[in-house]
Amino acid sequence: MGKKILVLIVTLGLFATILAGCGGGQTPTPTTSSASPTPTPTSSKLTLAAILYGHANEGTWDPAGYQGLLKVQKEIPFELSLSEAVSSQDSEKAIRDWAARGTNIVFAHSDTYTDQLMTVAANFPNVSFIGEFGIDPAVKAGEPDQVKYLKANAPKNLVFLGDTPEEGNYLAGYAAALASKSGKIGILQPFESGTMNRYTNAFVFGAQAAKADIQILIVYVGDYLAPAETRDGIKSMAQQGADVIFTELDDNSSILECAAQNIQCIAMYVDKRDLDPKTVLTSVVQEWSVQLKSAIEAVQKGTWAEFRDKNFFQPQNLANGSVHLGAWGDAATEDLKKAVSAIEAKIKSGEIQVPMDDAKPLSGEKLTVTAILYGHANEGTWDTTIMQGFANAEKLVSFNLNLNEGTTNQDANKAMTDWAGKGVDAILCHSNSYTDSAIEVASRFPNVHFIGEAYIDPDSIVGDPQQDKYQKANTPKNLVLAGVTPEEGNYLAGYVAGLMSKSGMVGVLQPFEAPPLNRHSNSFIFGAQAANPDIKFKVVYMGDYVAPDLTRDAVKSLKEQGADIIFSEMDDNSSILECAANGIYCITPWADKHDFDPKTNLVSVVSDFSVALTGALEAIQKGTWDAYRESNYFTPQTLTNAGTKLGVWGDVVPEEVKTAVAAIEAKFKDGSLKVEWSTEKLAE
Secondary structure (H helix, E strand, O other): OOOOOEEEEEOHHHHHHHHHHOOOOOOOOOEEOOOOOOOOOOOOOEEEEEEOOOOOOOOOHHHHHHHHHHHHHOOOOEEEEEEEOOOHHHHHHHHHHHHHOOOOEEEEOOHHHHHHHHHHHHHOOOOEEEEEEOOOHHHHOOOHHHHHHOOOOOOOOEEEEEOOOHHHHHHHHHHHHHHOOOOEEEEEEOOOOHHHHHHHHHHHHHHHHHOOOOEEEEEEOOOOOOHHHHHHHHHHHHHOOOOEEEEOOOOOHHHHHHHHHOOEEEEEEOOOHHHOOOOEEEEEEEOHHHHHHHHHHHHHHOOHHHHHHHHOEEOOOOOOOOEEEOOOOOOOOHHHHHHHHHHHHHHHHOOOOOOOOOOOOOOOOOEEEEEEEOOOOOOOOHHHHHHHHHHHHOOOOOEEEEEEOOOOHHHHHHHHHHHHHOOOOEEEEEOHHHHHHHHHHHHHOOOOEEEEEEOOOHHHOOOOHHHHOOOHHHOOOOEEEEEOOOHHHHHHHHHHHHHHOOOOEEEEEEOOOOHHHHHHHHHHHHHHHHHOOOOEEEEEEOOOOOOHHHHHHHHHHHHHOOOOEEEEOOOOOHHHHHHHHOOOEEEEEEOOOHHHOOOOEEEEEEEOOHHHHHHHHHHHHHOOHHHHHHHHOEEOOOOOOOOEEEOOOOOOOOHHHHHHHHHHHHHHHHOOOOOOOOOOOOOO
């Protein structure tokens, strides 16, 4: 079922009647219509249609825009129509409907409508369009995906109002730091995006200007309206000591929750003092009437072209009054008000410039990291390996870890998008099969860091068009790759098997016949042949990473053919159990399985992902990501960096084997020995 578009048509005379009938102070309630919106222009008045994401009389964002229109309407007569509750998906239709009916002006009150607005504007050159943008497009002129928004490239009948309350947010941050008695304040940010980051960073800069040692907590609630998450976020920050909360959310729940916690709140978009003057310290008010009036006036006077030439992008700032602090709450002292007023004067004079920083804000909290897992953290060998990697990394980097378990390839993109939208610092995609999704989602969330995985350094592959997209120059700047390259460890494991096999035959259980897995098996076989040139081998392809019944049959078959050591690349413990049942030995991958059966498991090839994880997470924490990525776009697992290594020796491995293997390992580390990276299926 399609979403209904709510429509309100207000003429100046009707508006006065509504005010009189409602006691003069209430916002008129929009009426619902299932029919297409139709303006009723007259010969003497302009017609203007406003496209709203929510409702004119609900929340904070849309009332700010609506109230701005009503203020302008008192000075410039025009008929006002509203399309409410318009999603981004429905916005082009709503905009086009109004333009097709000859509306003079279409105002789209959300920067999520920008592309749709530009598309429709190009089709209706005689309608004036007013959009919104979170930053002057000229600032981003060097970015290819931003070029279309420049004045020279946008339709001539389109201008942008700046959604740029940063100067007001800076003042709010300054006030919050001065008002805080605990020295710790909090921020509720809907989600992590360039625009919302700029909002938050401006507040942070202001707070730090007031108190350099102020501690700042940030909670991303995942949406503009999230009452339950708002409650939990404020409660958590209050428990950590925050006594002033800045909310960027589009409802009143933040104020209610702050009141419940007996702490102060700073609201956004409209003045919320009257809702609770004891709790609301102040509000950052966006006065859209300032920008709207000049654009509407240009249409009225027929001076649009001249107006657009000088005002294609109209910012909100303290100097023009389009952003300001609202009424002070009861808790604001006179000293605080005077101090904030002095800072406001410096911003207006140009002495203080508020940075427009869209990088993800750094807070006093731990990093937040999400791991996307194909299986489960406490099952098998592959996913338990990454959990051990996180445990090792946590010794050096402080972070909170979220898990998204049992994630299929089909669900990976959605899972990454959901977590990125919540504003986590980093997403680890623990499967090479997730890489394409990681690249796509990373391109949409440039301020979230992504750690993907690859079986080989993409930049080492030349002449393969299918691999070009994975190379450093062609992937998003917020993505790095952890190598799944245990070949040197596998070679050592093969050397162990070659030395210890009494039958002269070893077996390999390989999940599938595929180039990366062939390399894993081949490196084991090369090691076995280096230890015993006469060694024979047999590879069984299992058809899956977990296949207990097939594992049982394969181990039994290999034993019957003479194999007395099995190298298993499977993602469970069934290989060890079956080898024990058949009285032969096993060598396992990924995680150390010595303790599972030290009599059967000769050794394990351990992949330590903490090497790649620690480097990437430290770079995020220290703000050195770009430099880190330049040198470490692909972090391989090698014996030298301990990304791959042999685990604890089993009970039956003699000292002479350990000594011989140590000598081979030393050759790898000094560069005198290298593993041949063969992807071919070897002849048995």
